[in-house]
Amino acid sequence: MTSKEQVITMGCRSHCGGSCVLKVYVREGVIVHIETDDQDEPQLRACPMCRSYRQRIYSPDRLLYPLKRVGERGEGKFERISWDEALETIAREYRRIAEAYGPASVLYLGAGGDLSFLHNSRTVQRAFNMAGGCTVSWGNPSREGEVYAMLATYGLTEAGHSADDLVNSKLVILWGMNPTTHHRSGTALAMFRAKEAGARFIAVDPRLTDTAGVLADRWIPLRPGTDVAVMLAMAYMIITEELQDQKFLDTYTVGFDQFKAYVLGNEDGVAKTPRWAEAISGIPAQTIAKLAREYATIKPAALLASWGPGRSAMGEQFHRAAYVLAAMTGNIGMHGGGAGGLPPPGLTGNPARLLGTGLPLGDNPVEADSPLRSDAIIPPEGYGGGAGGRASVAARLTVKVNHSLIWDAILKGRAGGYASDYKMLYMMGNRITQYPNLNKAIQALKSVEFIANEEHFMTPTAKFADIVLPTATFFERNDATQGAGPHVSFMKKVIDPLGECRSHLEIGIGLAQKLGIVNYNDKTEEEWLKALVGPVVPDYEQFKEAGVHKFKRPEPYVAFKEQIQDPKNNPFPTPSAKIEIHSQRLADMNIPMIPAIPKYIEPWESSKDPLAKKYPLQLITSHPKRRMHSQFDNLPWLREIEPQAVMISTADAEARGINNGDLVRVFNQRGEMIIPASVTGRIMPGVVDIPEGAWYDPDEHGIDRGGCANVLTRDQPSAGGAFPANTSLVEVQKA
Ligand SMILES: Nc1nc2c(c(=O)[nH]1)N[C@H]1C(S)=C(S)[C@@H](COP(=O)(O)OP(=O)(O)OC[C@H]3O[C@@H](n4cnc5c(=O)[nH]c(N)nc54)[C@H](O)[C@@H]3O)O[C@H]1N2
Ligand SMILES: Nc1nc2c(c(=O)[nH]1)N[C@H]1C(S)=C(S)[C@@H](COP(=O)(O)OP(=O)(O)OC[C@H]3O[C@@H](n4cnc5c(=O)[nH]c(N)nc54)[C@H](O)[C@@H]3O)O[C@H]1N2
Numbered sequence: 237m238t239s240k241e242q243v244i245t246m247g248c249r250s251h252c253g254g255s256c257v258l259k260v261y262v263r264e265g266v267i268v269h270i271e272t273d274d275q276d277e278p279q280l281r282a283c284p285m286c287r288s289y290r291q292r293i294y295s296p297d298r299l300l301y302p303l304k305r306v307g308e309r310g311e312g313k314f315e316r317i318s319w320d321e322a323l324e325t326i327a328r329e330y331r332r333i334a335e336a337y338g339p340a341s342v343l344y345l346g347a348g349g350d351l352s353f354l355h356n357s358r359t360v361q362r363a364f365n366m367a368g369g370c371t372v373s374w375g376n377p378s379r380e381g382e383v384y385a386m387l388a389t390y391g392l393t394e395a396g397h398s399a400d401d402l403v404n405s406k407l408v409i410l411w412g413m414n415p416t417t418h419h420r421s422g423t424a425l426a427m428f429r430a431k432e433a434g435a436r437f438i439a440v441d442p443r444l445t446d447t448a449g450v451l452a453d454r455w456i457p458l459r460p461g462t463d464v465a466v467m468l469a470m471a472y473m474i475i476t477e478e479l480q481d482q483k484f485l486d487t488y489t490v491g492f493d494q495f496k497a498y499v500l501g502n503e504d505g506v507a508k509t510p511r512w513a514e515a516i517s518g519i520p521a522q523t524i525a526k527l528a529r530e531y532a533t534i535k536p537a538a539l540l541a542s543w544g545p546g547r548s549a550m551g552e553q554f555h556r557a558a559y560v561l562a563a564m565t566g567n568i569g570m571h572g573g574g575a576g577g578l579p580p581p582g583l584t585g586n587p588a589r590l591l592g593t594g595l596p597l598g599d600n601p602v603e604a605d606s607p608l609r610s611d612a613i614i615p616p617e618g619y620g621g622g623a624g625g626r627a628s629v630a631a632r633l634t635v636k637v638n639h640s641l642i643w644d645a646i647l648k649g650r651a652g653g654y655a656s657d658y659k660m661l662y663m664m665g666n667r668i669t670q671y672p673n674l675n676k677a678i679q680a681l682k683s684v685e686f687i688a689n690e691e692h693f694m695t696p697t698a699k700f701a702d703i704v705l706p707t708a709t710f711f712e713r714n715d716a717t718q719g720a721g722p723h724v725s726f727m728k729k730v731i732d733p734l735g736e737c738r739s740h741l742e743i744g745i746g747l748a749q750k751l752g753i754v755n756y757n758d759k760t761e762e763e764w765l766k767a768l769v770g771p772v773v774p775d776y777e778q779f780k781e782a783g784v785h786k787f788k789r790p791e792p793y794v795a796f797k798e799q800i801q802d803p804k805n806n807p808f809p810t811p812s813a814k815i816e817i818h819s820q821r822l823a824d825m826n827i828p829m830i831p832a833i834p835k836y837i838e839p840w841e842s843s844k845d846p847l848a849k850k851y852p853l854q855l856i857t858s859h860p861k862r863r864m865h866s867q868f869d870n871l872p873w874l875r876e877i878e879p880q881a882v883m884i885s886t887a888d889a890e891a892r893g894i895n896n897g898d899l900v901r902v903f904n905q906r907g908e909m910i911i912p913a914s915v916t917g918r919i920m921p922g923v924v925d926i927p928e929g930a931w932y933d934p935d936e937h938g939i940d941r942g943g944c945a946n947v948l949t950r951d952q953p954s955a956g957g958a959f960p961a962n963t964s965l966v967e968v969q970k971a
């Protein structure tokens with residue numbers, strides 16, 4: 237460090253769910269270097285994306301001025317305009333469209349690109365709410381299947397132990413979980429510690445992930461979407477060998493007998509044996525039997541049912557089945573065990589999770605009289621189900637549009653059964669790369685009357701906008717965030733905003749003014765931050781200076797410890813006050829694809845779908861190692877890590893005459909791309925993986941050359957609203 241250099245410690249919050257600690261070296265107003273945590277354990281060391289931030293901030297492609305479109309939508313031709321003109325245009329279009337078609341015709345689509353406390357997508361939503369309202373989308377793309385299953389089973393939406401509890405596990409089952417890639421600052425490190433302490437790891441995943449490669453004793457590949465069949469067969473083994481913890485089931489659960497009847501075949505005549513599951517999943521029956529015995533007898537054991545398998549056509553069933561296995565083995569509420577949830581990305585057991593996030597949204601007039609969807613799970617009287625539970629219920633207003641159906645809703649509107657016709661879009665982030673069925677997205681974006689997009693870069697989505705607003709990164713304003721430590725971080729402004737970039741609060745204030753709103757905001761940035769984080773840190777000024785506050789816990793956090801140790805005084809917030817293996821609430825809804833007990837239901841576009849004759853490979857779209865979704869895709873340093881490619885098994889490649897590195901066509905009825913093949917033994921035959929988030933880059937024939945997975949994905953959510961990212965069929969050919 238030279239004398240002119242300043243070193244500022246701060247947190248990141250770029251959407252992985254963690255928050256790496258960054259030590260930022262600044263010289264004369266310019267960031268020259270970024271290092272990471274060298275302080276107290278648990279250290280929150282930076283991921284590759286965090287270490288590359290300098291290249292992102294100073295990228296020659298950063299958007300520095302407001303822009304207005306001058307070419308066709310999608311063409312990418314823009315002209316610089318003033319903030320005044322940009323905000324005036326958005327306000328004018330909002331008023332015109334809300335008047336002509338009603339405020340519900342304005343779709344507001346926030347993004348998770350930046351998960352900070354103050355500067356986030358709430359600022360503009362508040363302005364629209366105060367001006368007359370707008371339609372917002374619903375469905376947590378990360379884990380709606382899990383949220384729904386948890387609400388049905390446990391009555392709330394978080395059921396993970398803190399990662400530092402893994403050292404107490406003797407067995408860890410990584411069920412579709414890959415935390416060395418999905419950084420979440422600290423989870424992977426906790427796993428290595430558990431391994432050193434003697435835990436065995438088993439991975440159940442169509443891919444041999446980096447995490448499984450370094451940690452697992454055994455990799456059990458299976459066909460995507462068949463997990464529930466395997467879990468039912470494990471239950472069959474546990475029941476027939478009488479390995480279940482009957483006392484636990486009798487004390488803490490309801491409905492095991494109905495589940496048992498279904499598993500044994502007394503309900504539908506089909507015994508859910510390992511052999512039955514082998515035919516569905518591709519996992520040999522003996523392997524399933526062995527896994528069942530191990531999980532039932534090695535205690536404590538943590539079954540970590542991650543979100544990838546839940547991001548699928550029958551996502552809820554996967555998570556519900558995992559919770560039943562956790563209950564059958566009596567692993568819930570004890571150190572080293574687990575209720576089937578994940579080490580939380582900085583939420584559970586972190587005092588910061590109690591914090592509000594930023595500006596109040598205010599009431600949205602468009603939602604005022606909207607009834608709840610009939611599939612909403614309403615927490616019992618007097619219990620909110622926690623913030624997540626309330627949010628999940630609020631999400632299920634009929635007036636909202638499920639994320640996966642946005643493009644369909646725009647194209648069909650009222651005629652298609654949606655609550656409104658949609659004419660204006662205000663977007664944060666890169667929607668078309670991130671939501672399913674990109675070609676439909678393009679049609680939809682061409683059909684609306686007005687689009688505004690807030691961004692850092694001219695993304696494939698921004699190219700369709702009429703007005704693009706340049707937003708400051710979190711290095712260019714003050715904010716705070718929470719992380720996985722558990723910790724809370726201050727995100728100090730280390731440089732002035734580049735060009736004319738503005739913070740979210742400034743954009744909200746500017747837009748509110750143009751919309752003629754009074755009383756939009758009564759606090760400065762500093763006042764907001766003090767109000768938001770002040771209550772949980774011992775000394776706010778010291779916290780700002782230190783950049784990070786790590787909460788000390790007397791012991792690792794264990795989900796449902798109180799409910800298990802003292803059930804009388806700590807009921808589960810479900811109607812029965814117990815863990816609901818059979819849910820009467822689900823039974824009453826009478827939705828065939830959401831049965832009262834978890835069941836195996838054959839998904840659409842599975843290997844057994846007649847469509848598989850034409851498109852025989854199951855596509856999964858894992859989260860990328862060198863990007864945060866679509867963020868960082870455009871950075872040269874990160875591109876060096878690995879090329880965007882389709883992962884295909886050696887057997888499938890050989891059958892198609894494909895060699896490693898060859899350019900291949902990946903296609904189905906929805907779209908087509910040409911990208912390199914990564915031929916490997918690390919993926920199950922019959923399955924291909926295209927990591928999500930690559931930027932769509934069409935050639936002159938409209939064929940994507942960027943490798944954007946959502947060119948191929950089907951835009952049909954699960955019955956419970958889960959994002960369907962891992963349920964699509966494709967074919968691959970040499971290009
Ligand atoms: N580097 C990086 N880290 C990230 C993100 C990122 O984009 N990049 N995104 C962050 C976000 S927002 C989220 S929500 C989380 C996502 O975290 P996850 O949902 O856990 O991530 P995925 O890669 O989608 O899925 C995990 C694993 O599930 C496997 N899988 C897919 N389908 C199936 C199936 O049917 N059965 C089984 N058993 N396994 C299956 C995949 O092969 C993958 O290895 O990651 C966070 N962390
Ligand atoms: N096929 C497939 N699709 C998926 C998934 C999958 O597994 N498979 N995963 C889904 C999941 S779990 C998630 S969470 C979503 C994520 O989808 P998004 O939330 O849309 O993803 P990001 O790419 O993280 O962020 C979007 C944009 O926000 C911008 N951005 C970042 N910070 C800021 C800021 O401060 N202000 C503004 N205005 N913009 C900012 C970035 O430049 C980026 O373009 O993707 C989903 N899409």
Ligand SMILES: [Mo]
Nearest residue numbers: 348377378379
């Ligand atoms: Mo996510």
